[in-house]
Amino acid sequence: MTTPSTEPRAAYPEKFQARIKGRVQHRVGDGPLEDIPAGQTVDVATAIASLVLSWESEGQPITVTLAKDEFELYVSQGDIELLHSDANTAAASA
Numbered sequence: 776m777t778t779p780s781t782e783p784r785a786a787y788p789e790k791f792q793a794r795i796k797g798r799v800q801h802r803v804g805d806g807p808l809e810d811i812p813a814g815q816t817v818d819v820a821t822a823i824a825s826l827v828l829s830w831e832s833e834g835q836p837i838t839v840t841l842a843k844d845e846f847e848l849y850v851s852q853g854d855i856e857l858l859h860s861d862a863n864t865a866a867a868s869a
Contacts, residue, residue: 787821793828797854801828801839811839816858 795815800808811817817828826846829838841849849855 787819787826790818790820792858793817793819794856794858795854796856797849797852799841799849799854801841 793816795811795813795817797813799811799813801811802808811828812832815830817830820827820829822840825840825842827838827840829836831837846855850857
């Protein structure tokens, strides 16, 4: 039986920006996984158990949600780069 991780989680600011550097995927409703375009700069807002990423594509707003664990995995793998200095400091200290 495994126990929940007791490692401290990254504390992100309420709002910051990030850049998609590698393959980052999200699920649209119950549909298939879709990629967030590499090179895309996104606005990130923190929620209780997730992070909300938003950007514009062809003039249309796009909003997706990633679980915090999933977001942190993408950051640790280098697929998401944190752009806000407070976010970089918080993630580095976690």
